[in-house]
Amino acid sequence: MTHYLGYLSLAIYAASFACYARILYVPNVWLGRVASLLLAGGIILQYYDLLERSRFIHTVPYDDLYGSMSLFAWLFAITYLVLEIFHRQHTVGAFVTLLLIAWIGGLGLLVPPQSVTPPPARGALFALHVTLITWGYAAFALSFVLSLVYLVQDSLLRSRRLNSAFWRFPALDVLDQMARSSVYLGLVLVALGVPMGLVWAHRLSGGYSWGDPKVVVTGLILVVYVAYLRLSRSAQWRGSRAALLCALNFVIVLFSYTFVNLYLTRFHRFF
Amino acid sequence: MTTATANPLRNTSSRIQLALIGCNHRTASVELRERVAFTQKQALDAADELRRQGILEEAVVLSTCNRSELYGVAGEGGSALTEAMEEFFTSFHGLARAELAGKFYRWSGRDAIYHLYRVAAGLDSMMLGEAEILGQLRTAYGQALDHGATGPVLNRVFQGALEVGKRVRSETEVGARPMSVALAGVKLAERVFGNLKGRAALIIGAGAVAEQVVEQLRHRAIGTLQVVNRSYDRAADLAERVGGCAAPWESLETQMNQPDIIVTSTGGTGPVLTRKMLERAITARGGRPVFVVDLGVPRNVESAASGIYSLYLYNIDDLGEIVEQNKKAREAEVPRAEAIISEHIAKFETWRATLEAGSIVDDLRGRFHQQRQLLLEEKDKEMPELSPEERHRMARITEELIERVLYEPAERLRNGRGMRGRLGAVEALRHIFGLDEGK
Numbered sequence: 151m152t153h154y155l156g157y158l159s160l161a162i163y164a165a166s167f168a169c170y171a172r173i174l175y176v177p178n179v180w181l182g183r184v185a186s187l188l189l190a191g192g193i194i195l196q197y198y199d200l201l202e203r204s205r206f207i208h209t210v211p212y213d214d215l216y217g218s219m220s221l222f223a224w225l226f227a228i229t230y231l232v233l234e235i236f237h238r239q240h241t242v243g244a245f246v247t248l249l250l251i252a253w254i255g256g257l258g259l260l261v262p263p264q265s266v267t268p269p270p271a272r273g274a275l276f277a278l279h280v281t282l283i284t285w286g287y288a289a290f291a292l293s294f295v296l297s298l299v300y301l302v303q304d305s306l307l308r309s310r311r312l313n314s315a316f317w318r319f320p321a322l323d324v325l326d327q328m329a330r331s332s333v334y335l336g337l338v339l340v341a342l343g344v345p346m347g348l349v350w351a352h353r354l355s356g357g358y359s360w361g362d363p364k365v366v367v368t369g370l371i372l373v374v375y376v377a378y379l380r381l382s383r384s385a386q387w388r389g390s391r392a393a394l395l396c397a398l399n400f401v402i403v404l405f406s407y408t409f410v411n412l413y414l415t416r417f418h419r420f421f
Numbered sequence: 422m423t424t425a426t427a428n429p430l431r432n433t434s435s436r437i438q439l440a441l442i443g444c445n446h447r448t449a450s451v452e453l454r455e456r457v458a459f460t461q462k463q464a465l466d467a468a469d470e471l472r473r474q475g476i477l478e479e480a481v482v483l484s485t486c487n488r489s490e491l492y493g494v495a496g497e498g499g500s501a502l503t504e505a506m507e508e509f510f511t512s513f514h515g516l517a518r519a520e521l522a523g524k525f526y527r528w529s530g531r532d533a534i535y536h537l538y539r540v541a542a543g544l545d546s547m548m549l550g551e552a553e554i555l556g557q558l559r560t561a562y563g564q565a566l567d568h569g570a571t572g573p574v575l576n577r578v579f580q581g582a583l584e585v586g587k588r589v590r591s592e593t594e595v596g597a598r599p600m601s602v603a604l605a606g607v608k609l610a611e612r613v614f615g616n617l618k619g620r621a622a623l624i625i626g627a628g629a630v631a632e633q634v635v636e637q638l639r640h641r642a643i644g645t646l647q648v649v650n651r652s653y654d655r656a657a658d659l660a661e662r663v664g665g666c667a668a669p670w671e672s673l674e675t676q677m678n679q680p681d682i683i684v685t686s687t688g689g690t691g692p693v694l695t696r697k698m699l700e701r702a703i704t705a706r707g708g709r710p711v712f713v714v715d716l717g718v719p720r721n722v723e724s725a726a727s728g729i730y731s732l733y734l735y736n737i738d739d740l741g742e743i744v745e746q747n748k749k750a751r752e753a754e755v756p757r758a759e760a761i762i763s764e765h766i767a768k769f770e771t772w773r774a775t776l777e778a779g780s781i782v783d784d785l786r787g788r789f790h791q792q793r794q795l796l797l798e799e800k801d802k803e804m805p806e807l808s809p810e811e812r813h814r815m816a817r818i819t820e821e822l823i824e825r826v827l828y829e830p831a832e833r834l835r836n837g838r839g840m841r842g843r844l845g846a847v848e849a850l851r852h853i854f855g856l857d858e859g860k
Contacts, residue, residue: 178592307612317597319612321614389708389710389730389731390730
């Protein structure tokens, strides 16, 4: 299986990053649009790369580490592009695309993409369940990035260390709204994805695996993000404390995505 | 065989004589600048008069509170052009030339364009990188254009200037950061709230700096504007001027529950806003952040208030330091702006070189045809045995010879590449063939 589309999408993401980084220092509306178009181009190319992989394994790529993380990165990029269009903000793009490049590039270096074998057939419902949950996690990852940018911006404002990029960062209020939008999206996707997984497991075994660590941790993720949404509107937590909470919540998502998948769960151990 | 090179200057002059005279805030006092300022009508009248008198073929007057400048293009005149423009300028405003001695600058050719591009970029402004001048330049040029006072040269020069101004502001930081305390305060508030449209602001005190902040807030369509001052009358006066509401001093604490932005610049010995007052206000707002700009000396806000969560407090020293940093940052961007200016001057020079070199072919053709005509007349006398048909053939052959000789130079000029560096050669050709004699 060739991966030239994957490498090409990585190159286009890198070009998009260059444009996003440039507008942090030199404001230019057109350059912002070019950055968005390049990001969209990278998403399209990565889609075809994933499609090629999916055709080979006859399902969405969740079973191997490379495929799963590539799918995660792709959904992360889509989520950001949607939020960027919705909130009309280009200035976070540099951070998001940098993370995207590091993620995909690191993945290419650490995990050889050739080592893939088709998993056992599990059906469309299962594929949809995996896709929605992965997308939800990607949305939480985006809220993590936005919260980190919020914390940096807040810290610069309070310390009065106002460098050149500071004047180009989005306002705290905008970052807060974007992070909340991302968390809302993540919650909706996970909330939709979990019942699908339960239904699929019930069809297979006749019971619900409530005690599986993956299910427990996913429940915990839902709770902490709902708590974030509520606390981020309270007097004591509003602002930087809520942003910090949102960033810390993502640690649980990472834990679920890596440690739980690899070592704790029986039903969700894929790679 | 066609040899004519398209020349937009055909109806004006073959050689571009561009000049500028004027004064600005650096060279002339405000009293003198007031005396030499042009109203919109005067600017157009002056352009008409300059062209009617034959001093200029194209003219644009740029008159702002910081500068009065006259840009012109003449067919002839050379070094005397700026003299003629200055003569006109002084007589137009009823001044003696001695009054302008040392107060006016005179630039021509490349220097005039360089000056205009620096003006457009905001590099010649009182506040480095200010944006207003670009709008004023656009208006002045637009009015002259609509009035028919411009021509191919000034159109090219001013369109280039507008492009320079736009590029400098979009590609460099020269105009990016706030340069006044009032603007810095408002820009920082935007870093917290984003768009200030519909937000609420409370102004405590009715001083001049507070008024500047209010002006900036109004530009951003702030929603509610409350003014509180120890003297209610002054508060009411300011509120009326800025479209806000005045409130009595005694109601200060209750007024603090609403605003997102508080600007305080009142006199007195002790702090007007204490930590406790601000804490209560933020609690009443459900923890929503408050941005406080303390412009008072001594400070109006208790220093302990800076530790309040959800409060962003900047005093006059903080803002002054930010303005100073920004000033340095803008100055550091000047070389990048100058690079953009150089790029556009080079573009203009290429255009100018192509046109000027194009005109030399026309002039050479004229000179060759003149010599040809003289030669044919001589030969008519020397060779009376030639039939009319032979004479006609000889005339055609000599004409074709001239066109063949000029064809390749004309084609090279049409391409225009590398002409900028060969202007000296063009000058030498004009001199060798005496093309400027009798003009």
